Amino acid sequence: MAKQFEDNFQRKFYYLRLSITDVCNFRCTYCLPDGYHPEQGKKPSFLTLDEIRRVTSAFADCGTTKVRITGGEPSLRRDFTDIIHTVASQPGIEKVATTTNGYRMEKQVQQWRQAGLTNINVSVDSLDPRQFHLITGENLFHQVMRGIDAAFEAGYEQIKVNTVLLKGMNAEQLPQFLAWIKDRRIQLRFIELMQTGEMDELFSKRHVSGVSIRNALIANGWLLKPRGLNDGPAQVFYHSDYLGEIGLIMPYEKGFCTTCNRLRVSARGKLHLCLFGDHGVELRDLLASDHQHDALIARIRGGLTEKSVSHYLQDGVTGMTPHLASIGG
Structure with a gap:
């Protein structure tokens, strides 16, 4: 194995978020309220199966043990199951996860599990069907x-559910969410709304800090779990009376970036050092053949020298990310 990917701040990268499409069929208020629109004049040309294999192999050779397949909505790819199998087949990859809006899970999740998908995150922004429709644009x-x-019937022991906190829409529904996970092995992850280039007005109207939820959990006996090497950024809490867990993702909290362990590759083959970085590193020209493996690793390693110590969201700097679907959230 080649040397572990590491940046100038001694952060090691065990976790790759790999986008395979920026297309989504939902119209969530905080991401794509007007639906998906391809870049003007550009026909989508997303990473092929071979390109996905090559980029995953490079990361696996440099210590990455977890890959999350993202979008857009990744299950819109007709070859999604093949992609899962390709990623899961790479030596060194221990966890293969996906984040999905869940609309294809009922019919396809068994196939995904058989292909090697070890973890699932499903976006559910409200337990009220009407509010869900209002937020996602889909009934x-x-x-x-x-x-x-x-997914539970297919054999998954725990499902992670992502809920973007929205003031006046779902942030006040903690009791309902807690009741839902009381007897279900669901890790419910509250994600603070993040400011992107197209969402300034929504952010100022709907952003709410996760601190109030954390304070309420601690006051009611919830305890913080230790964090694993390839875990995401959530602070995870557990309680002896609950089968479920609560995770909090609070990117505006001081020190959020000190434990960063993840890199992103977009659906068109760019390395993004941060969700809110101001540029990407082109990798696609090195994904055309297996002979470029060492050069690909070298370019990724070189890109890491430019990774900042932090995002600057707290200063209102949102980088080049127009919306969360554009490089996989």
């Missing part, structure tokens, strides 16, 4: 819930 709440049931 598919019950279908998504059946998909979560199907």
